[in-house]
Amino acid sequence: MTVISDTGRDAEPGYRPSPLQRARIAHRRRQTVLSVVVAAASTAVVGVLAVVAVTGAPGWQRVRESFLDPAIARESLPLVLHGLWLNVRLLVFCAVGALLLGLAIALLRTLRPAVFFPLRALAASYTYLFRGTPLLIVLYLLTFGVPGLRLQGTPSLLVLGGIALTIVYAAYLAEVFRAGIESVHPSQRAAARSLGLTHGQTMRHVVLPQALRRVAPPMLNDLVALQKDVGLISLAGPIDAIRMAQIQTAEHYNYTPYLVAGALFVLMAIPLIAVTDWVTLRAARRQSAEAAA
Template identity: 55%
Template sequence: MDLAKAPAARTGTPAAEDGYRPSERRLAHEAYRRSRARRSALIATASTLATAVVLYLLVVNSPGWEVTRRTFFNLDYARQALPEVLKGLRLNLELMLGCGALILVFGLLLAVLRTLRGPVFLPVRLLATAYVDFFLGLPMIICLLVMITGVPALRLTGVTTDPLLLGGAALVLTYSAYVSEVFRSGIESVHPSQRAAARSLGLTNAQAMRYVVLPQAVRRVVPPLLNNLVSLQKDTGLVSIGGAIDAVYAAKIIAARSFNFTPYLVAGLVFIVLTIPLTRFADWLTTRMNRRQLQGGAV
């Protein structure tokens, strides 16, 4: 190895062809930064382990630990509940995928309607705004109860009474309002000069929205959309109030039969295992997009 490039190889600094060598001061500074990083990592690891040990000792030495362990951490009931919970989880995943697709389409439509320009579109904007305001303020559980119990009571011809479909409709109605606000923020974040440039090239308003504004807006709101998808995955368990046997209701059946709450913990852990990868992916994507913006790259 060339001696002029050896220090650069050790420090990760590319050496120029003219034989550039980092100064001793720079090498010392980089060595100091590496030592500080190692020291910070060791301190963080030690403090985390110490906190975990203290919490563990605090929990296991509490007066009611034995009763809690038998009630919530029974391995026999966990092994019994896991297959049933996983079987019901299929229903939650189907709801998440089906409702998620409808929510994206309906939410985008609402956002576009709220951003239409011109006085002729005022009634459309008012209706879309009223819809979003109503479902943003309505609690999810109330919307589910009204849909699952209220719609069948109307006895409308041709309208389903399946609690699964009605629960899915309640999820779509509520989450579409949230997603429309995300899309609308993305549309409004696109600089007006983009639309003006598209119009100057001969594109109509609809074409400018479709080919210029929406592609930029959607890329900018992908991370918050993923966060909404994570929330939707968890809220699919609420359809169990109508009797649909999903992961939550399967755990409830076993808990009611055994008078042990370990199945609820199993269902919760299953949802956590599904949620963490989506959450970390959303965080990674947000960090990546922020870094590209700071570097002046495309969003």
């Protein structure tokens, strides 16, 4: 936390800090400099140790050749990048689908009237089932099991894989949304209902806007997890970045393409992670402002 007197920006005319306060400011400055120096030194030590440990290892030469070949990296980059375009499109569709489905399930779980019991129970079991099942198994069931039925109009493996990702992530997002809905104080609902708003209007205009704002950080975090899991689609056959890397790896007898794909996934994640951090920071600030009010 910044102390105003430290920066001197808010100094009023005619105010001179007492000798005690000046000594305090000088001490704090020394502490700041010291902590920066210590952090830099320890980072340098750890970095040097890591480099020495890896490059000094007996098998380093062979690992470098099979994982870090610049020529193979250059050659496979455009192909892997082409595959990544599939991941990007898949991510957009799955993210939108999972957000909508998750929100729908969360809303079903808030319906109180007894008529809706079956829907509520269904929504609850959905979140239990798909949060518990490994994503890989859902993916296999949809991409290998469903086509096996030989039904007319079975969608492509890519669509089926996308559906698998969507239904699993919708289960997680549903719980995030539900947590948000339940975090809105009952007095807000009472106020809205006392004005004559129906349950639906109360949800739409009063509860959800507050709930979504609160759960934006965990929601975005789930989307970050989804963005790397779209790579699992490669296991079902479609040629995405990872599948392409696998093909290139087999062609060159060299693992470098996997590293290229990995690096591309990290690059793709950075903007979303940055947005998540920014939203989280903003939410934390707003919360501390609310607490201070």
